[in-house]
Amino acid sequence: MPELPEVETVARLLRPHLDGRTVTGVEVRWARSVGGQARTLGPRVIGARLGRVERRGKFLVFPLERGGRGAGALVGHLRMTGRFTVRAADEPADPYERVRLALDDGRALAFDDVRKFGRWVFAAEPQDLLGALGPEPLGPGFDGAWLSAALGTRRRRLKPLLLDQTFLAGLGNIYVDEALHTAGLHPLTPAPQVPPAAAQRLATAVRTILARAIERQGSSFDRFYRTPEGRPGGYQDEFRVYGRAGEPCRTCATPIRRLVVGQRGTHVCPRCQPAPRRQRRTSR
C-alpha cells in the first residue's frame, strides 16, 4: 500500500510531465473518487495551470494557478490501490480509471483505483485537508529528541501511534513494522515506556528506511503499487519482517511472527523485539 516512499516517488516522476501544463478537460467516472465533486470539479480546474506537484505525508498536492495566482489545488490520496498515470489521450483507459484530466499537450493525467478508496479532490485551501498532519519524518523537525519527547506525552502503544497521521505523517503498516524491527522495539510497547536511547534508534530507523525506500522507488509486493511509469518499486527485496511470517529473521534467524494489532497485520521478530512487560491492569 502506498506510504511515504511510494507517494514521494509518484510526485517526483509526475513532476516533469505536469509542471506548467494547463488543464483542458475533466472526466469523472466514479463520483466518490472526487468526494462528490463530480459536477463542480470542471469549472474549478479547467483552464488552470498545474504548478509543482508536492507531497505532504501520504497526500499528493497538485497546485493550480490562474493568471499567475494560486487557485486552490487538487489533493490526492492513493489509499490502498490508487495510481496516477500520464497517458496519451488516445491510449485506452485503464479498466479501473476513475478520473481523468485532459492536458494541453494532448496527454491526460489519469487516476486509476481498483478498490475505490482513493480520493482526488479540489480544495480552495489545501491546508484544510493537510493541517492536522504531524511532522514529516524526513523533515528538519523530526529527530530522536523530538520523538522521545513526543512519545512521553502519549499513552498509546507504538504501532497505532506511529500509524496515526496526526502524530507523524507518512508511515503506514509496512514501514512501521520495518522501523520497529530495526530499532528493536515491540509494536505493543506503550509509548512512554520507550527510553530516550531507543527513541533515538527508532527515529534513525524511520529516516534511514524511508530514505532507502525512496531510492528504490518504493515497495511493490502485490500487483497494486506501480510508479507512474508502470514499474514496480524495489524495496520489497529489503523487507526484514513485513510479509515474512514464518521466515527466519535476517538478524537472528528466529522465525518472524505475525500478530494483529489494532486490526492491522503486524510482523515482529520475537527475539529482536522483546514484548513489553505485561502491563498491570488498573484495578477498580
Added chain:
DNA sequence: AGCTACTCCTGGTAGC
C-alpha cells in the same frame, strides 16, 4: 484520551 468496531471496496484465494 484512546480503545474497538464498523465502513468503504474489490480481486484473489481457500475450502468445499
Added chain:
DNA sequence: TGCTACCAGGAGTAGC
C-alpha cells in the same frame, strides 16, 4: 469447474 466465504487495509467515524 464453480460456488461461497473470507481476507487485506488507510482513514474516517461512532460509541464507550
